[in-house]
Amino acid sequence: MPKSAKKRKAKRADFNKVKLKVGKKLPKADNVTDTSFKSKAIHLPDQLKTDASQPTNFKQQNVKDLLTQCNHYSASVRHEAVTGLKDLLVRHPAAIPAHLSLVLEKCSELFVDKDPVVRKAAIGLLCHTFSQASTNQISPFFPLITAHLCCAMTHIFEDIRHDSLTVLDACLEHFPSLLTSRSGQILTNFVGQISSMKDKGVKKDATSSSHRLSVNPNSKLTSLQWRSKVLNRLHHFLKAMLSESVSTGDRQTGDVGKKGFVDEIFDGSRPLYVQVFPYSTSSSSTGFLIGSKTPSTASLFSLREFAESLLPLLLETWVEGSPGGEGQSLVRADVSDLLQGVLDVLGLLWQCLQHREQDKQQDPTKTSFLHQYKNIHLHLMSGFPYMVMEQSKKGKGPQRDQSGGTNVQASLIMNLSICDVMTCSLEQDSDGTAAEWLDTVFDYLVSCLSDVDDNSADHMENVLRVIQHVIKVLPKQDLCEDLLTAVHNCYQSEEISDRTRQQIVHFLAQTYLQRDPGLQKSEVLTNWVASLPHYLVTMDTANQQQTEEVLHVVQSAATRGHSCMVENLMANFQNIYGVGGLLCSLSPPLQRHLVQLLYHLPLLGGLKLSTLSQACRQREVGVPVVEYLVQILLARSPVMAVCEEGTPPVDTPRILSFLMSLMIGHSVEELKDLQQETSRPDVWVPGCRTQISCVSLELRHRQKALAKFTCECLLQFSSPDQVWKVVGAVLERYLGMFHTLPMDTLYAVLVAMVMLLHPGTEIRKELMTPIMHCCWAALDLSIHNRIPVSDRETEVAEENWQGELLHAALQTMASSQGVVQSWLEHIEAFVKEGTERCNTEAVAKVLLKLMQTPELQRPLQQTGVLQRVVGTVMVCLREDENEKLLSSMVYQASLIK
C-alpha cells in the first residue's frame, strides 16, 4: 500500500535542513535547560538529632563518631574530630575515665600525623586528658604513649620530631614518675635526636663513642638551636628522674614493712631472706633506669653506657659552640644558651650517677666511668681555665654595652655551673690532677663572695650550693676552712642585703648540722655559732623559718657542749629572756625552743631567775610555755636529781623563790603601787583589813592555772615541812606588807594554803590574822558578787571563778581551827562596834554560808564561841525585816549546837 503524500511529507519535515542565516538569532532548542537559578549550600553546625544517653560535644557528636573520624583520610576532618573530642571532654569531664583507653590510643596515633595542625590539636587533647586523670589511671596506657612518642622522636620528618618534644614536655609536666620509669627507651632517643650512629664497620677505638653529632644543613633551625632545644628537654628529664629517685628512696626507707619482701618461701629447711636494712633501698631503686623494653640485666649499666655515649656528644657540642683557640674567653650571646644547656646536663648527669651508685663505693664500673669522665675533664680544662675566670670581666665587656647588664648574670651562672661540674670529680681525684685548676676555681668562688651587691641574692644560692658541694667532697681541711672564712667574711660585711644574709645563715647552719667530724673542728664555724645568740637578738623575728633554724643550731651546739656559745647566750640573757625581749615576741612553738635552751645553761643565778620570773608574768608567754619552763628549771635543780654530782645550775633556795614569785604573780613594785593608790580600792569589804583590787578575768584564769601548777611543783620537793616553812614565811612577809591584794594573788594565797599546808600543822600566830582577813575578803567577795559584770558570757565565767575562790576560802578555813576562831572573835568585835546595818547583814550572810558548809561545822562547834557570836549578830539585826536570813541562822546554829 502506497504511503500517503501527507505522511511522507511529515516524515521528511523532520529531516529538513534548517537554514541558518548570518545575523539572525539562533532560536532556542526545545529541550534546553534553564541554568539561571542560584544555589547555596546548607550548613548544619548542630545535628538535630540529640542523644541524651551519651555525652556529646557542641556538634552533638558522641565519642564513637569522633573516634572513627580520627582515622579519616582528610586532614581537616581529622582536625575537626580531635578538636571535637577535646570539646567533648571539656564539657563532660566525667566521660574521661570511661573512654580513656580509646582516647589515648587515637590521640597517640596522631603524634606522627603528617598534618601539623592535627598534631598540634592532638597534643592539646593529650594535655587536657593528662590534666584530668590521675597517675594510676594513666599508667596502664603509658607504654602505648611512650611507644608512639618514640616513633615520633625517631620519625623521618623533621617537624614531627620537633613536635615530639612538646609531647614529652606534657608528659614531663604531668607524670614525671611514669616517664622516668621508661627512661631507658627515651634517653637513647634523646641521643639520637642530635646525633647519628656511626657505621658498624668503622673500627672503634676505646675512647671514641658510638655516636657522633649530626648536622642537617637543610633544616629551618640551625643545628645549634636545635641542639639547645633538645638539651633543654634532656635537662628537664634528668631533673625529673633525679628527684623521682630521691623521693622513692626516701619513701622506701619508710615502709620497710612493705618493701622488706620475702624472696623465698619459708619452709623451715631453707633460710628465710628478710630484707631489713639499707639494702631495701638499693633493691627498690633498680627500677630507676630500666624501661619495660630494656633487658633488666642491663639495669645497672645502662645509665653508665648512656652517659658514656652522651658525654662526648656534649663535649663536641661545647667545643663547637665555644670560642675557638686557647685562652679565648669570649662567648657569643647566641650560643651561651646552648653552652649553659650542656653544663646543666653534665651536672645533672653526674648527680644521677652519683645517686645511682652511692651504695657501691668500690664499684669497678664506676671507676672506669670516672676514668672516662676524667679524660673529658682534661679536655675541658685545657680549653677553659681562662674562660672560667675572665669571662665575666673581659669577655662580656663589649656585649654589656649593647644589651645591658643581663649578660653579667648569664656569665655568672655559666661560670658557676662550670665550677659545679668541675668540682664533681673532686671526690675521686686521687692523683692530684685537680690541683692545677682547683686554685682558679677557688679564687673565682672567693671573688664571687667578696664583691656582692644588692642584686646578687639570686646567685648567692648557687654560689653557696657549689661551695657546699666542694666542702662535702674536698679532702683537704685547710682549703675548706678558707672557703668558710670567705663565706663568713661575706656574712659579716655590712653591705649585703637581708635576703643574702639569710641565705648565708642557712648555708652555715646546714654545714654545722651535718655531722661531719672534720668540719666540727672548724674554727670559723665555731666562732660563727658562738656569735649566734647575738644574731638571734638582732635578727628579724618575722622570718619564722629562719629563727627556727638558728634556734636549732644553737640548741644542737648547746647539746654538744659548745662553751663559747653558751657564754654568749648567758651574756645576751637579758635581751633574749627579759621583758620585751625575744621570748615575748615569738610564736609559742619557738618560745618552747627558746625555753629548751635554758636546760643547757651552766648556772642560773638569782638575777637570771628574776628575769625569767618577770618574763613569765608577760601575757605574751602562754601558760603551757611557762609550765614547760618551770619543769625544765626543776629538772636542772637538785629537786629532781637522784644523786648529787657537782653543783646544780639552779640551787634550791633560788628555785623556791622563783616559784613563789611566780605564784604571787605580781612584782613587789606593782604591789607597792597598789598600796599607794588605795584611796579607793576596787572592792571594799567593810571591816576587813584586806582589800581587793580588780584584775581582768583573763589574767585571773592564767594566774589560777599557774598558782595550782606551782603548788604542784612545790609538792615535789623532798621535805614538805620545810617547804611549808618557807612558803609560810614568804606569805607572812607579803601579807604583812601589803593589805590591798589583786584578786589573782588572793586566790593564789588561798590555793597555796589549801594545797601546801600539811593537815595537822598549826599556823603561826603572825600568819593567822592576815590569812583570816584574806579568807574573809574572799568569802565576802564571792558571796556578794561584788564584781561588776557587763554581759551574760562574762557573768558565767565570773561566777565560775568566784565559785572556785569561795571553795578555796572555805577549805582554808576548814583546814585550821585557829583561823575560824580568830575570825569569829573579829566579827563579834566588828559587829559590836556598831557599824552600818548593811555591813552587819553582809557579815551575817558570810556566817550563814560558813555554817551551811559541812566541813566547817565541826571547827565552828569546837570554837565554843559560835552561839555567842550568832547571838550578837542577831541582836544587831533584830529590827531587820529580813526574816528569812534570821530564821535560817537560828536553824543552822541549832544544828551545830
Added chain:
Amino acid sequence: MAAHVLEAALTSDTSGQLWSSCLWDLQSGTTLATYKGDGSGPRGLCLLGNQYLLSAANNKPLIHVWALQRRDHVQQRMVCGGRVSAMAVSPDGNFVVAGIAEKINIWQVCTGNLLAVLTRHYQGVTCLSFTDDGSHFLSAGDDNLVLVWPLHSVLSGASTAVGHSPEPRHTLSHHSLPVTDLYCGCGGLQARAASASLDQTCKLFEVSSGQVLMSVSFDVSITSVTMDTAETRLFAGGINGNIHQVNLHAQPVQREKHIEDTDDDQRQIFKGHGKQVTCLSVSMDGSQLLSGSHDHSARLWDIPSMQCVRTFSHKGPVTNAMLLQPPSPMLSGRGKPSALLQPFKRHLHIQGQGEDREEGTRDTVDVRLGQYQKQGMVSEGLHQDYSDLKRVHSYTEQKDIQEKSEHVSKQDLEFEVKRLKHINQELYQYAAQNIFNSKGTS
C-alpha cells in the same frame, strides 16, 4: 618455797638502807628475796644470765655483783672508770654494756675484757636497752640523741682497727631535750621502740629503719616509758607523778598525738604517785603495771581498771622497778652459778695484747651462758620459734657482712669452710682421744 611464783617485782632504791634490791611477790606483797648492799643508781639493775645480779652503785664508780642464790652480802665489786649512769646486759648474757659519762663501755662477761668504748654521745648517757635478740642495742643521752648500735659490727670494728670509731646504725635526733627513758619491744630487729624525753614527748620508732612512727606529746615532762608486750598501749610516767596511758590502736590513726591533762572522762591517767615516775614495767600478760617513783614507793596497778593494787614502800627514791620471771636460784636460794665472772677490765682490750703465750694456748675458754638459760625456761614450741627467728636473723647478719666484703670470692669462702671443718675434726679427735680416754683411765 614459792615455786609457783611466775612473775615477781624486782625493785631498788638509792638509799640501800634495808636492802639494795628486793624481790616482791605480786599477789601477797611479801618479800621473796632481798640483796643487801649499797643503793643502786637509776637504770643500773640487771640480771646476768639468770645467775648473777648486777647493780650499778649510786654515787660511786662501782658495779656490785651478787650470785643469785646468796643474798646476804655483795660478792664482788667491779671498779669502773666513772659512775655508771646506765647499764644493760645482752639477752644471752655474753656482754654487759654500761654508760659512763658520755662513753659506752662494752665488756665481755666471760673474760672481763673491755671490748669497745663508744664515744658518739656528746653528753652523758642516760639509758641503754638491748633488742630481745641481742643483735642491737639502743643508747640515749642528755644530748637528746638516740643511737641504734649493731652489736656485732661495733665489736668487730673495734677490734680490727685502732682509731676507727664504729658508727651507729641510726642516729635519731628527734627529741629536743634530754632523753630520759627507752623501751625496746620484742621482735629483734623488727622491734618498735619508745623513747621518753623531758621535752614532754614520747616517740615511737622502728629499730630497723630508725623512722619515727608516732609522736605523743603531753603537758608534762616524761621521765619513763613502756609498752605492753602486744604493743597496744603505751605508758608514760611524768615528772609530776601521773602515768598516762596511750591507746596505740585508737582511731583515727594519728602520727602526732597530743594528750592533754584535762578533766574529761576520757583521760587515762594512773594517779597516785606524788613525784616523778622513774621506771615502768608491764607484766607478761599486759594486765599489771609496776611503777617506781621518787616519792619512795613502787606501785602495782591493775591496767584495765586503772587502780592501784599494791604499794611497795621504800626508804629512798626508787631507781629500778621491773617485773620479771624470777630464775629458780633467786627463789630457792640454792644452786651455784655455773660460770665464773671475771672482773671487768678498765683498759681497752686489743686482740693479741696481754696474751704473750702463743696462740692456741690460752687458758680461758669462751662460755656461752645463753645455752643454760634456755633449759627448762622456755617451752618446746616457743623454743622452736625462737631458734627459727634466730636463724633468720643470723642469716641476715651474715648477709650483711657478706655484702660488705663482696670482694671475697666464692672460692675463698669455700676454702674457709673446708678449713673450719678440718679444725672441727681435729678438735673432735683430740677430745675423743685425750679427754675421754683419760677420764676412763682415772
